[in-house]
Structure formats: structure tokens, C-alpha cells
């Protein structure tokens with residue numbers, strides 16, 4: 001009788017959630033169709049569009065993005081033991097040559113940074129993409145590679161030698177000071193063991209639900225995510241370091257301070273319309289991916305160390321690898337222009353969906369090791385980068401605000417009145433969502449609001 005009751009309860013639960021799950025699948029199908037239609041119109045319109053409609057004039061940062069393609073792959077070699085098995089030709093259109101299991105293979109990349117490249121040199125190559133966000137572009141910069149190869153070093157960097165994120169913020173605020181009114185909004189999440197957590201939540205971080213946006217509007221919603229209006233650079237730095245300190249890290253076999261989660265920082269930059277042009281909404285996603293670490297390597301070390309936390313490390317390694325595999329699957333589908341792109345396969349790919357949609361620009365910074373014992377991983381990473389380099393997202397597109405869509409409470413580097421790091425949150429909603437976007441996540445750019 002008890003088991004009959006239990007069965008009956010289960011059945012009731014299933015029935016009650018059935019409509020909801022159907023609606024979810026329907027919404028996703030709609031999203032896929034509108035994504036495919038968007039891709040189609042982009043590929044049809046792309047090269048034929050007159051320059052005026054394509055974006056900024058020659059010489060401007062956005063122009064470089066359009067001409068160089070919407071996904072660029074940069075590679076940075078970690079300093080350390082030089083090996084004759086990994087050699088590189090640094091610079092623009094550089095290459096990395098590996099000699100693995102008797103096979104020589106040359107991988108071409110958009111830019112290769114040698115082991116002695118400085119943080120400044122790396123950022124110089126990325127700065128145009130970063131600044132294009134102020135002109136309404138959506139840009140995603142992500143670091144990818146084996147654990148311990150320097151992803152966090154490149155993205156964050158030590159205080160005495162800052163990496164991409166702090167330099168990007170500084171550069172954006174410097175540029176904003178030169179004129180115009182802007183509003184900057186920040187959100188920061190991590191994906192740890194497939195759970196999405198708000199790194200800037202005012203209370204204890206809880207697991208957040210990721211959902212498909214309302215029907216016909218596409219996009220992804222992260223329920224309960226906090227969005228912060230950031231008035232100045234100092235506050236932004238403080239918030240980022242707060243978020244960073246909330247991130248899950250642990251000592252692993254390969255790295256003493258290994259990031260065990262993927263971290264996604266999203267800045268939305270709204271520029272008010274002025275005599276120089278209409279308002280725009282740009283988005284900058286900075287993604288520090290957790291490192292890939294072969295499960296067998298992690299497993300071997302787990303057994304050898306007999307540490308009680310090692311089972312946890314092994315589980316983390318597996319989920320990280322699964323999500324990176326899903327990212328690889330998405331890249332393959334995008335490259336082959338498949339009708340179905342498996343964005344739903346992991347939380348990482350779901351959240352990255354808007355950043356990899358038509359009209360967006362993505363820059364992959366691949367980190368590799370030159371150590372002979374890492375060669376297998378290095379080749380895998382380079383193959384992944386090669387796949388990414390062949391993806392086409394269509395020409396980069398700017399998002400202009402409607403004429404009436406000027407952001408409401410604009411600020412230009414206004415000094416914070418009150419305690420730093422306590423700006424006004426706008427829980428669960430993005431900054432002034434456009435009527436077409438239907439998105440409640442800062443990870444989701446508003447639709448192309450070309451007026």
C-alpha cells in the first residue's frame with residue numbers, strides 16, 4: 001500500500017511538471033529557430049552590407065573585429081621548461097608545432113604569445129575588442145587550457161602585474177571619461193559541479209536555476225542573479241576581488257591554487273545617445289574556465305595521496321571535463337553549421353549561448369604548457385582551439401538603443417557616496433531590458449536593437 005501511495009505521489013509530481021517541461025522544450029525549440037534565422041540573415045546580409053551599416057569606420061576597433069572574423073584564437077605559452085617537442089612562431093598569424101608520438105603537427109593561430117610575453121603585450125592585442133563594447137558590440141573573452149597553464153594568471157594576474165580583467169576595466173573607464181554618459185552593470189557567477197552560483201550575492205550564495213527565456217524571445221534566464229550598478233572603477237575592482245574570493249579553489253596535483261569552477265564576469269555598458277550618435281548597449285563577458293585535468297591523472301594522484309578530499313577533486317575534474325567536452329560539442333556544431341547546437345548539454349554552454357550567438361565576437365585565449373609530460377594535453381588543447389578558429393558567428397553587430405531607450409539613471413564615474421562595495425543591486429533583473437530581449441540575465445545581451 002505504501003509503495004502504491006509512493007508511486008501515486010510520483011505520478012502526480014510528473015503530471016504537474018509535465019506542462020512546464022513541455023513549455024521549456026517548446027521555448028528552447030523556438031530559441032533554436034530564431035537563432036538559426038538570425039544566423040541565416042547574418043550570413044546573407046554580411047559581406048554585402050554597405051560599410052555604414054556594418055559598423056565603425058576603418059581603423060576603429062570594431063572594424064578590426066569585423067574584418068578579422070568573429071572568433072579569434074590567441075595562444076599563450078606558459079613559461080617553464082622549454083622543450084624541443086613544442087616550438088612556436090610568435091606574433092600575428094603565428095603557429096605552434098608539436099611533435100607527439102612521432103607525429104609533427106603545426107597549428108595555426110591568430111596570434112601566438114611566447115613564454116616571455118608580458119601581461120601588457122597580451123592585453124594590447126585584446127584592447128580593441130574590449131573597447132568595442134562601448135560602441136555596442138558584444139564581446140566574450142575566454143581563457144581555455146590545461147590546469148596550471150596560466151588561465152587565471154592571464155585573466156586576473158597578481159596585483160603587481162594585473163591581467164586582462166583589471167586592465168580591461170581600467171581601459172574602459174579611461175575611455176568613458178573622454179566623453180558621453182555611461183551606465184555600467186556587473187554580474188558574476190561561477191559554475192561549480194554544474195551548480196550556478198552568484199559570486200556577488202548579498203547573502204550566502206545559493207544554487208541558481210538557469211532557464212530558457214520567455215517564448216519567442218530566446219535567451220537564457222538566471223533566476224535570482226544580482227546585477228550591480230557600478231559607479232566607478234574603484235568599486236568595480238573591489239567587487240571583482242570580492243567575487244574572486246568567493247570562487248571555489250583547491251590544491252590539485254597540477255596547481256596549488258587551482259580554480260575548480262568556471263567564472264563568468266559580465267559587464268553591460270550602456271551609452272546614452274548624444275550628438276555623436278544614438279545610444280548603444282555593449283556587453284563584455286570575461287570567462288575564466290576551470291582547467292582540464294585528465295580524470296586518470298587526477299585519479300592516480302587521489303589514490304597516491306589518500307587525502308579525504310581527493311574524491312571531491314576527482315568529481316570536480318569529471319564535471320569540469322564534461323562541461324568542456326560540451327563546449328567542444330557546441331563549437332563543432334557551430335563550425336559545421338548544424339541546425340541543432342547542443343547548448344543545453346551543460347550549464348557552461350547554456351550560459352555562453354548568447355556570447356556565441358550570431359553577431360557576437362569571441363576571443364579564445366588558449367594557454368598551453370611546453371613541458372614534455374603535458375604534451376598530450378597540449379595537443380588536445382590545440383586541436384580544440386583549431387576547431388574554435390573555424391567557427392563563424394557572422395559579422396560582429398552593434399546594438400543600438402532605441403531613440404527613446406536612453407538608460408534612466410546614467411552616471412559618469414560618479415564618486416560613490418557611501419561604503420565602497422555596496423552599490424545598489426537590482427536583484428534578478430538586467431539593466432533596463434529591451435522589450436525584445438525578454439532576458440533577465442546580464443549574460444544575455446539584449447537583442448539587436450537597431451532603430
Ligand SMILES: Nc1ncnc2c1ncn2[C@@H]1O[C@H](COP(=O)(O)OP(=O)(O)OP(=O)(O)O)[C@@H](O)[C@H]1O
Pocket residue numbers: 078079115145146147148149150151152153154255257258259260289290291292367
Ligand atoms: N605567464 C606567466 N608568468 C608567470 N607565472 C605564471 C604565468 N602563467 C602562469 N604562471 C604561474 O603558474 C601557476 C598556475 O597558474 P594559474 O593558476 O593561472 O593556472 P590555471 O590555468 O588558472 O590553473 P587552474 O585551471 O588549475 O585554475 C601560478 O602560480 C601562476 O602564477
